[in-house]
Amino acid sequence: MRVSFDLDEVLFVSPLTHKTEPPLPFPFNKFFKERLRLGTPELIRTLQKMDYEVWVYTSSFRSERYIRRLFRCYGVRFDGIVNGERHLREVQRDRKETLPQKVPSHYRISLHVDDEAVIVTSGRQMGFNVYQLDADDDSWKEKVIARADEIRRREEQLNQ
Numbered sequence: 001m002r003v004s005f006d007l008d009e010v011l012f013v014s015p016l017t018h019k020t021e022p023p024l025p026f027p028f029n030k031f032f033k034e035r036l037r038l039g040t041p042e043l044i045r046t047l048q049k050m051d052y053e054v055w056v057y058t059s060s061f062r063s064e065r066y067i068r069r070l071f072r073c074y075g076v077r078f079d080g081i082v083n084g085e086r087h088l089r090e091v092q093r094d095r096k097e098t099l100p101q102k103v104p105s106h107y108r109i110s111l112h113v114d115d116e117a118v119i120v121t122s123g124r125q126m127g128f129n130v131y132q133l134d135a136d137d138d139s140w141k142e143k144v145i146a147r148a149d150e151i152r153r154r155e156e157q158l159n160q
Contacts, residue, residue, distance in 0.1 A: 001051075001052055001053070001110045001111075001148070001151070001152050001155065002052070002053040002054075002055055002079070002080070002107070002108060002109040002110055002111075003047055003052050003053070003054055003055070003109070003110065003111045003112075003113070003144070003148050004054070004055035004056060004057040004080075004082070004104055004107075004109045004111070004112045004113065005054070005055070005056055005057070005112075005113045005114075006056075006057065006058055006059075006102075006112070006113065006114040006115065006116075006119075007034075007056060007058040007060055007062070007067070008058070008060060009115045009135070010037070010113060010114060010115050010133055011036055011037055011040050011056075012034040012035065012036065012037075013035060013036075013037045014035065015035050017135070017136070018037055018038070018135075018136060019037070019038035019138075020035040020036060020037060020038055021035065021036040021037070021038055021039075021040060021041065021074065023035065024073050024074075028073050032069075032070045032073065034070065036074060037140075039140070039141045040074070040076075041071075041074040041075060041076050042141065043141040043144060043145070044071075044076045044078075045075070045076065046141070046145065047144075047145065047148065048079075050145075050148075052148060052152075053079035053080065054078055054079055055078055055079055055080040055081065055082065055107070055109060056078055056080075056081045056082065056083075057081075057082045057087075057102055057104055057107070057109065057112060058082070058083055058084065059083075059084045059087065059101040059102060060083060060084055061083060061084040061085055062083060063083070064081045064083060064086070067081055067083070068081065080107065082102075082107060084101075087101070087102065087103075090106070091103050091106050100118075100119070100122035100126065101118075101119075102114070102119055102122070103122075103126060103128070104123075104128045104129075104130075105126065105127065105128040109128070110129060110148075110151050110152070110155060111129045111130075111131060111144075111147060111148050111151050112128065112129065112130050112131070113130075113131045113133055113144055114130055114131075114132060114133065115132065115133050115135070116132075117132065119132075120132045129147075129151055131143070131144060131147045
């Protein structure tokens, strides 16, 4: 089962408004300015140990290489990355109608974690699961794991 995360305001947060992981040491902190929400590396590694594939699905145009390198500094490797460029190329393509900025079901992602209500609405309309992350929630990791487990159990029951 695949779980994906948005970057901005989900995994990347401001230390002025959120608890964050310690900044990267010099010189990495000069190149990678983003700060990770506290517990992000631990959550991703925990999900992967529980046999979940963990992806990034972001509408930002940060390169896949940049995202991989930044998270590698925290000991995290993603199973897949969809950025704005890949989404436009593989999901939107030549369609005349504008699709939502994220369509996790296109990549067989079972749960997407995002902060935007518009993504939750798109999920309801297009039939994909979204966990809407509250801005400041100290138990966010446990809630994401519980939601992923709930969806996995439901998917397993459907496949029996």
